[in-house]
Amino acid sequence: MNRKFLIVGAGRSGICCAKMLLETGDDFVIYDGNINLDKKATEEKIGKSGITFILDKITEKDLEGIDVCAVSPGVPYNSPVLTMAKEKGIPLWSEIELAYLYDKGEIIAITGTNGKTTTTSLVYEIVKAHNENTLLVGNIEIPYTGLALTSKQGGATVAEISSFQLETMVTFRPKVSAVLNITPDHLDRHGTMENYIELKKSITKNQTAEDFCVLNYDDEVLREFGKSLACKVLFFSAKEELTDGLFYKDGTVYKAENGTAAPYLTQQDTNLVGVHNFENIMAAILMTEAFGVPEETIKKAIKAFRAVEHRIEFVAEKNGVKYYNDSKGTNTDAAIKAIDAMPSKTVLIAGGYDKKSDYGEWVSHFPGKVRKLILIGQTRENIAAACEKIGFTDYTFAESLPEAVALASKEAKAGDCCLLSPACASWGMFKSYQQRGDMFKEEVNKM
Numbered sequence: 001m002n003r004k005f006l007i008v009g010a011g012r013s014g015i016c017c018a019k020m021l022l023e024t025g026d027d028f029v030i031y032d033g034n035i036n037l038d039k040k041a042t043e044e045k046i047g048k049s050g051i052t053f054i055l056d057k058i059t060e061k062d063l064e065g066i067d068v069c070a071v072s073p074g075v076p077y078n079s080p081v082l083t084m085a086k087e088k089g090i091p092l093w094s095e096i097e098l099a100y101l102y103d104k105g106e107i108i109a110i111t112g113t114n115g116k117t118t119t120t121s122l123v124y125e126i127v128k129a130h131n132e133n134t135l136l137v138g139n140i141e142i143p144y145t146g147l148a149l150t151s152k153q154g155g156a157t158v159a160e161i162s163s164f165q166l167e168t169m170v171t172f173r174p175k176v177s178a179v180l181n182i183t184p185d186h187l188d189r190h191g192t193m194e195n196y197i198e199l200k201k202s203i204t205k206n207q208t209a210e211d212f213c214v215l216n217y218d219d220e221v222l223r224e225f226g227k228s229l230a231c232k233v234l235f236f237s238a239k240e241e242l243t244d245g246l247f248y249k250d251g252t253v254y255k256a257e258n259g260t261a262a263p264y265l266t267q268q269d270t271n272l273v274g275v276h277n278f279e280n281i282m283a284a285i286l287m288t289e290a291f292g293v294p295e296e297t298i299k300k301a302i303k304a305f306r307a308v309e310h311r312i313e314f315v316a317e318k319n320g321v322k323y324y325n326d327s328k329g330t331n332t333d334a335a336i337k338a339i340d341a342m343p344s345k346t347v348l349i350a351g352g353y354d355k356k357s358d359y360g361e362w363v364s365h366f367p368g369k370v371r372k373l374i375l376i377g378q379t380r381e382n383i384a385a386a387c388e389k390i391g392f393t394d395y396t397f398a399e400s401l402p403e404a405v406a407l408a409s410k411e412a413k414a415g416d417c418c419l420l421s422p423a424c425a426s427w428g429m430f431k432s433y434q435q436r437g438d439m440f441k442e443e444v445n446k447m
Contacts, residue, residue: 009072099144105155112180274341320414327437352424
């Protein structure tokens with residue numbers, strides 16, 4: 001298209017953007033705030049030498065001739081480089097937006113505070129069973145720009161979309177979208193809950209009457225939001241018996257049409273545990289039905305599906321104690337769901353990077369359920385203070401995750417569960433939640 005891009009961020013997304021632009025014939029330069037970026041190694045990953053890099057600081061002169069900024073999700077919308085670009089009238093495109101322009105298939109896009117990865121993975125498996133030309137991309141650790149050019153006419157793309165990516169969406173229009181839930185998260189970046197809610201809603205902004213949006217009826221914000229949408233709205237609920245949509249009751253998912261409900265599937269039809277996973281399943285059913293997948297294919301794929309790694313993932317049983325890895329539980333709502341999913345008394349390992357979360361509701365679930373809380377990371381003092389407020393004192397501190405696992409193994413009794421569900425991001429102590437979860441599994445398996 002003969003445009004010149006400024007790729008903002010030289011991580012995985014930025015590198016995939018650069019590789020894609022090489023194929024499309026567009027020019028680009030790369031900006032990264034890391035003055036010590038290894039330019040040679042980055043060029044080797046991209047497959048091109050002689051790339052122009054701008055590191056650390058950027059000037060107005062650097063933006064001369066730039067047509068579009070391709071923004072990696074880790075770069076805040078109010079960062080100096082993006083603020084300068086906005087002032088100069090340069091469009092900001094997320095990596096998702098750029099890839100979307102080249103995708104030949106139809107899009108299913110999932111956002112929400114919790115459940116995105118499990119739901120996205122399940123939707124992908126269902127759609128792939130129906131259409132082999134299906135891609136899995138987005139916040140699920142697979143940059144969209146890395147695969148968009150491989151898309152095929154008549155194919156499908158299933159995308160997990162984060163609030164970070166929604167900050168810089170322009171024309172992105174999914175055939176089917178979903179907002180699974182909205183609870184406080186990433187307020188350190190988005191500032192207010194109102195801003196965060198509006199970003200999540202924006203996944204629907206380009207949808208029309210020909211499209212679909214799946215919403216959680218139990219979320220009051222989303223229930224009201226559904227009244228304002230131009231597209232067709234489909235609801236699911238784990239608390240209410242709906243007259244239209246899907247609802248969960250006593251271990252069974254029911255499908256309701258015009259007030260008449262019939263069983264759709266039961267706990268015996270899936271390997272997933274916990275009410276939150278039935279919410280994910282219901283969302284996946286609605287999305288894939290709207291996409292045209294037959295019911296028989298949907299049910300078969302659900303039955304074959306296994307839990308996503310790092311999300312209430314069973315690790316091992318040691319000395320009668322079952323160990324679960326929920327490293328992906330990076331906010332309090334996700335961590336509540338993990339605690340509620342445990343079948344017995346639980347020794348809980350939690351804490352990490354401070355995202356300015358409120359821990360009150362989360363710790364209110366501890367009495368009678370959590371035998372011992374072991375706290376690590378930057379947030380441990382704040383979490384301990386929240387525990388003291390409700391009179392929960394069965395907590396202790398550890399300096400590292402290995403120490404926490406060792407303490408947990410001493411505290412847990414036969415028949416108990418031991419759960420890593422931090423309610424916090426991994427940054428500071430770990431590079432990612434995956435690294436944190438892998439270390440937990442390694443320590444457990446060494447016992």
